[in-house]
Amino acid sequence: MNQNLPFQPLLFGGDINVYSVARAFHEAYGVRCVAYGKYPAFPCHGSAIIDYRVCADNESADAFRKNVAQVCKEFPDKKVLVMGCGDSYVQLAAHCKDQLPENAIAPYIDGELLDTLINKEKFYQLCDQYGVDHPATFIYDKSMGHDFTLPWGPPYIAKPADSVAYWACGDHSLAKVYICQSWEELLESLDHVYAAGYGDHMVLQEFIPGDDSYMRVLTNYSDHNGQVKLMCLGHVLLEEHSPHGIGNHAVIITEHDEALELKIKALLESLHFVGFSNFDIKYDRRDGKYKAFEINCRQGRSNYYVTGSGHNIAKLLVEDYIEGKELPFLITKNRSLWRMVPRKVAFKFTPKKYHQEMRALIKAGADCHSLVYSGDNSLKRRIRVWKNHLGNIKRFDQYNKVPNEE
Numbered sequence: 001m002n003q004n005l006p007f008q009p010l011l012f013g014g015d016i017n018v019y020s021v022a023r024a025f026h027e028a029y030g031v032r033c034v035a036y037g038k039y040p041a042f043p044c045h046g047s048a049i050i051d052y053r054v055c056a057d058n059e060s061a062d063a064f065r066k067n068v069a070q071v072c073k074e075f076p077d078k079k080v081l082v083m084g085c086g087d088s089y090v091q092l093a094a095h096c097k098d099q100l101p102e103n104a105i106a107p108y109i110d111g112e113l114l115d116t117l118i119n120k121e122k123f124y125q126l127c128d129q130y131g132v133d134h135p136a137t138f139i140y141d142k143s144m145g146h147d148f149t150l151p152w153g154p155p156y157i158a159k160p161a162d163s164v165a166y167w168a169c170g171d172h173s174l175a176k177v178y179i180c181q182s183w184e185e186l187l188e189s190l191d192h193v194y195a196a197g198y199g200d201h202m203v204l205q206e207f208i209p210g211d212d213s214y215m216r217v218l219t220n221y222s223d224h225n226g227q228v229k230l231m232c233l234g235h236v237l238l239e240e241h242s243p244h245g246i247g248n249h250a251v252i253i254t255e256h257d258e259a260l261e262l263k264i265k266a267l268l269e270s271l272h273f274v275g276f277s278n279f280d281i282k283y284d285r286r287d288g289k290y291k292a293f294e295i296n297c298r299q300g301r302s303n304y305y306v307t308g309s310g311h312n313i314a315k316l317l318v319e320d321y322i323e324g325k326e327l328p329f330l331i332t333k334n335r336s337l338w339r340m341v342p343r344k345v346a347f348k349f350t351p352k353k354y355h356q357e358m359r360a361l362i363k364a365g366a367d368c369h370s371l372v373y374s375g376d377n378s379l380k381r382r383i384r385v386w387k388n389h390l391g392n393i394k395r396f397d398q399y400n401k402v403p404n405e406e
Contacts, residue, residue: 007322008075009314010068010104011035011050012058012092013085016340019043020304020370021083022050024314027307027375036067042384049376064092065099072101079322082106083298087118087164090298105321107224107275114297117271120203121161123295130267133289135205135282142194142202146187152206156180158189161201171196175243179207208282208291211403212239213351216257216281216290217249218264219299219306221316223327226272228265230316232306232332233257237350237358238341241399247280249302250396251346252338253357254309260290261331276313278303305338308368337361339369341392349396351403 009025011018014037022033026049034051035044038058045052057063072080082097082104084090095111097104108114116122127134138150139161150156158178160166166174174196180186190202208214215236222228238251264279278300280293299306299313306313309332319325337358339346347355361367371385 005029005031005078007031007079007081007318008071009033009081009083010071011083011085012064012067012089013037014039014041014044014052015085015301016043016370017085017299017301017303019047019050020301020307021085021299021313022047023304023370023373023376024307024312028312028314029318034071042388043371046380046384047376048378048381049373059088059092061092061096064089065096068096068100068104072103076103078103080104081317081321083317084108085298085301087296087298088167090114091118091164094297107317107321109272109274109297113271113273117295117297118164119161120159120163120294121201124203126267126271127292130263130270132263132267132292133284134292135208135284138204140190140202140204142190142199150204154181154183154186155207156183156186157203157205157207158186158193159203159205160193160198161203165200166193166198169197172244174198176246179246208284208286210282210285211351213237213354214283214285215239215249216255216260216283217252217300217302217305218261218279218281219303220264220268220277220279221313222268222273222275222277223320224274226269226274228268228329229320229327230306230311230330230332231261231265232309232311233261234302234305234338237354238346238400240395241401242395245395248340249300249305250339250341250392251350252302252305253354253361254305254332254334254336254338256331256333257290258331273297276303302338302340302370304368304370305336306332308338309334309336334366335361336366336368339367340371341396342389345392345396349400349402352405 025031036053036055040054044050084093093106094108094114097106121139178189217234219232221230234252235255240248276299278296281290284291
């Protein structure tokens with residue numbers, strides 16, 4: 001570990017999001033992040049670049065404050081950069097940031113604004129206010145029962161307005177998103193969600209046609225003054241389709257769309273947003289518009305596509321909060337390929353029209369995989385990554401379909 005640095009990163013979570021952020025810090029500064037997760041699980045547990053600590057009560061406010069205080073005590077002469085890598089952890093950081101030790105830095109908006117943005121119902125109201133397009137939406141309350149109608153036909157999309165409360169139910173039979181092919185299936189899904197103990201609204205939306213390659217992801221960094229300094233748009237070519245992983249990105253090529261990016265920039269700066277934000281977006285070929293699905297008030301789980309494109313996300317935080325530099329405004333325009341799956345899976349399940357560019361980017365060395373890192377490359381680690389590759393081959397064969405070429 002680099003002992004001479006004036007900061008120590010502290011991450012919360014244990015998934016690929018955490019590992020990607022830790023890798024960015026390690027690449028840029030040679031620093032080993034401290035991370036607290038609920039389970040001793042891959043990819044963070046056992047990593048050489050992470051001091052990974054298991055805390056079963058990790059999502060409680062008391063445990064969060066205690067763990068931050070512990071790391072601040074371990075590094076009294078350093079600034080501790082506190083980063084949540086999941087919605088519940090970001091919520092804790094935003095609401096608790098004024099209760100943390102003096103040497104802790106939590107680069108987040110205040111809790112009230114965060115609660116507004118992560119609630120999909122309120123987010124769509126803001127989209128309407130700032131001219132950001134989104135799918136046709138109906139807000140469902142469980143008091144409606146089966147006595148309601150929708151102005152569009154199937155398939156129907158159903159997802160929770162409050163994802164933190166939704167996953168807090170602890171019912172593993174719940175799906176991340178329900179894609180319902182009939183009215184009866186929609187009603188059954190709603191009944192199942194509320195029977196599991198979820199009590200808030202459900203967001204019902206029209207299905208926007210198009211396969212995974214119509215999806216986009218936009219990752220942004222806003223400095224401590226609320227000015228957007230980096231925007232990196234990713235063209236999603238492949239997503240997971242397993243029940244609990246549906247919508248998780250698997251293959252991304254960076255691209256550039258200035259009109260879309262500047263519209264989101266105006267929204268973020270009007271809100272005086274700070275830190276990382278991540279928008280899930282889909283291109284609607286029916287009207288030629290990009291439709292925003294949601295905002296994550298953090299870097300997304302696929303955030304290494306940003307670092308892999310040449311814009312290390314850890315350097316943004318350090319230069320802004322530790323070094324006090326004035327960051328330039330950058331929009332990513334170079335093309336690069338990011339994967340969370342083996343190349344075999346990437347080429348099997350993405351449309352063939354993208355394969356020529358994918359091969360060219362691989363040949364040019366503009367290709368990366370979040371877990372394949374020479375700085376974390378022990379034999380034991382390589383075996384675990386190889387097992388992850390095998391698991392992805394099996395899962396994508398089970399849940400994804402080879403695209404029908406038009």
